[in-house]
Amino acid sequence: MVIAVVAGIAPPTAAVTAPEVDVSDTPYDWGESLTINWIPSGPPDSIDHYEIWRRAGWAMLPAPIGQAHSSSFARIIREAGWHLAGTASATDTVFIDSGLSSDSSYVYLVAAYGKRSIRISQPTRPARPRRQYLDTRHTNILLATILFISAVVFFVERARRGANLFIRRIAGLEAIEEAVGRATEMGRPILYVPGLEAMDEVATVAAIDILGQVAKKAGEYGTRLLVPNRDPIVMAVAQQVVRESFSAVGKPHMFRSQDVFYVTFSQFGFAAAVAGLMMRERPATNFFMGRFYAESLVLAETGNATGAIQIAGTDADAQLPFFISACDYTLIGEELYAGSVYLSRQPLLLGALKAQDYAKALIIGAVFGVVLLYLISPEIAELVRKAFG
Amino acid sequence: MKRQGPIILAFTIGMLMLVQFFTPAAFFKQAYNIILDWKQVVLGFTFILGTWSLIRYHYTKISRRRENWQYSYVTLAGLAATVTAALVWKTATGPYPWLFNNVQVPMQSTMFSLLAFFVASASYRAFRARTFHATLLLIAGALVMLGRVPIGAYLSGSVFGVKISLVEISDWVLNVPNAAAKRGIMIGVGLGMTATAIKIVLGIEQTYLGKTD
Numbered sequence A: 001m002v003i004a005v006v007a008g009i010a011p012p013t014a015a016v017t018a019p020e021v022d023v024s025d026t027p028y029d030w031g032e033s034l035t036i037n038w039i040p041s042g043p044p045d046s047i048d049h050y051e052i053w054r055r056a057g058w059a060m061l062p063a064p065i066g067q068a069h070s071s072s073f074a075r076i077i078r079e080a081g082w083h084l085a086g087t088a089s090a091t092d093t094v095f096i097d098s099g100l101s102s103d104s105s106y107v108y109l110v111a112a113y114g115k116r117s118i119r120i121s122q123p124t125r126p127a128r129p130r131r132q133y134l135d136t137r138h139t140n141i142l143l144a145t146i147l148f149i150s151a152v153v154f155f156v157e158r159a160r161r162g163a164n165l166f167i168r169r170i171a172g173l174e175a176i177e178e179a180v181g182r183a184t185e186m187g188r189p190i191l192y193v194p195g196l197e198a199m200d201e202v203a204t205v206a207a208i209d210i211l212g213q214v215a216k217k218a219g220e221y222g223t224r225l226l227v228p229n230r231d232p233i234v235m236a237v238a239q240q241v242v243r244e245s246f247s248a249v250g251k252p253h254m255f256r257s258q259d260v261f262y263v264t265f266s267q268f269g270f271a272a273a274v275a276g277l278m279m280r281e282r283p284a285t286n287f288f289m290g291r292f293y294a295e296s297l298v299l300a301e302t303g304n305a306t307g308a309i310q311i312a313g314t315d316a317d318a319q320l321p322f323f324i325s326a327c328d329y330t331l332i333g334e335e336l337y338a339g340s341v342y343l344s345r346q347p348l349l350l351g352a353l354k355a356q357d358y359a360k361a362l363i364i365g366a367v368f369g370v371v372l373l374y375l376i377s378p379e380i381a382e383l384v385r386k387a388f389g
Numbered sequence B: 001m002k003r004q005g006p007i008i009l010a011f012t013i014g015m016l017m018l019v020q021f022f023t024p025a026a027f028f029k030q031a032y033n034i035i036l037d038w039k040q041v042v043l044g045f046t047f048i049l050g051t052w053s054l055i056r057y058h059y060t061k062i063s064r065r066r067e068n069w070q071y072s073y074v075t076l077a078g079l080a081a082t083v084t085a086a087l088v089w090k091t092a093t094g095p096y097p098w099l100f101n102n103v104q105v106p107m108q109s110t111m112f113s114l115l116a117f118f119v120a121s122a123s124y125r126a127f128r129a130r131t132f133h134a135t136l137l138l139i140a141g142a143l144v145m146l147g148r149v150p151i152g153a154y155l156s157g158s159v160f161g162v163k164i165s166l167v168e169i170s171d172w173v174l175n176v177p178n179a180a181a182k183r184g185i186m187i188g189v190g191l192g193m194t195a196t197a198i199k200i201v202l203g204i205e206q207t208y209l210g211k212t213d
Helices: A063-067 A070-079 A136-160 A171-186 A202-221 A232-248 A267-281 A296-305 A320-326 A334-344 A347-376 A378-387 B004-022 B026-063 B070-089 B095-113 B115-127 B132-148 B150-154 B166-201
Strands: A020-025 A033-039 A047-056 A083-089 A094-098 A106-114 A118-120 A190-193 A225-229 A260-262 A285-289 A309-314 A329-332 B156-159 B162-165
Touching: A020 A106, A033 A106, A047 A094, A083 A094, A136 A347, A136 B004, A136 B166, A171 A190, A171 A202, A171 A285, A171 A309, A171 A329, A171 A334, A190 A202, A190 A267, A202 A225, A202 A232, A202 A285, A202 A309, A202 A334, A202 B166, A225 A232, A225 A267, A232 A260, A232 B026, A260 B026, A267 A296, A267 B095, A285 A296, A296 A309, A296 A320, A296 B115, A309 A320, A309 A334, A320 A329, A320 B115, A329 A334, A334 A347, A334 B166, A347 A378, A347 B166, B004 B026, B004 B166, B026 B070, B070 B095, B095 B115, B115 B132, B132 B150, B132 B166, B150 B166, B162 B166
Parallel strands: A190 A225, A190 A285, A225 A260, A285 A309, A309 A329
Antiparallel strands: A020 A033, A033 A094, A047 A083, A047 A106, A106 A118, B156 B162
């Protein structure tokens, strides 16, 4: 599929040939693009750029093109019903033409602009963009998701039928009752920071879930709960959760909207405000739950300096060492997500937690299995790795 | 309906987000982009909520003469000055960028620089070699720190006839035991996130709606 139409105003200085072009459907899209590949017409320094021309339907190369000069090429080909799809640099060999319709077929040709000449390919065979309903690159994730959802549903159903599901003891969560009690005895408030992220972060959702349980305990003991927020949506949700928790233990009058308040969106402005709050109000217990960044140590060290009992929980692995060194208890990674379940002991939630444990066991088994397989037969292990992406 | 409405909404949007990840279908991509756009719009409005909360908090503090109530005047004055500067002189020139560059940025930098002192105090506590674990942490920490500074490149020793530098030991500590522990944590976090998301989408977890029992 090669035609070399020399239409230059002077002989070419390097070995520039007509590009060999092929067109195929772009994978993993909704039938809106085609991928055009070509073999380079020569060394990149002999080519200025490529032009990719498109025509709907079937087409031959217009006859007069053979005699065209570079200046008249565009005019002649446009008159023949072709449209410029785009341009590519001398080093490119692929062009994705998007914005197409899956109801039409398209042909392409590529014009290689040399320093002094043009070489034009033959039109490609007609190609039609095809719609893909499933992004097969994510098949492994899809299978894992289905497996995991099935496990969650299975264990939730088991829990619903009254099965006894064991959860290991988590010291940080066991200490919550003691921490709230301590604040009550000292007559000081509890400080709860639900992280710095917005409500679309799962860690924040987990922090709010734990806040509900902490607020219930604070309500039972009649202890004031302070919740400074960096995000206004988190503040609104936290207000609702604290209000409902106080109501659930028969203390709706304890809720004060001023105690669940917005501070600032600025990261270190927030850290400064919360640190100041700790120094002024001297809370007996500090909770830092959710996603934290560099300010984690500012908060935890200030709390440590005030002598408060501190319980932290985060999924930010970079902040864990700071919390571990400055707090009395730290929920590490997944323990944060288990917090609400652990405290509420709701059977349905326990079921989901159990599924999580089994999935982890499966992953650990898979890691050991693959390591063993690599030791026994690296070739087979490599095949397995490729099969799972 | 007060609680069912949000659960239905969470289920619908959650399933939409899940499905759009696995299919290139145009409808799902459009819906995904529209939701992301709406998120930005909603976020803009929530700052009104946040500002109102801030004003009310400090107004209450001033009116009840709580401890250090005078500082609330500073906060409210700062808020009013910044808003006025942005509305009257716009944000590109005038007092607004001056306030940002000469007040907010230095204050944030000051808070950030305090980290150096907090790291020192936290390290002192963590590295006190009282237990076997703390001693192990101290040794690993010292090796990694020495391996990260220029002098570490000149310090090397011989183990069973093999010459090993502090840089190599430092890299090994970071890339093998440290990376293994971090990946273990990240796998747990990933599963925890997925489980929490599934619980919310299926309506099993409702604490974020205020249900605590």
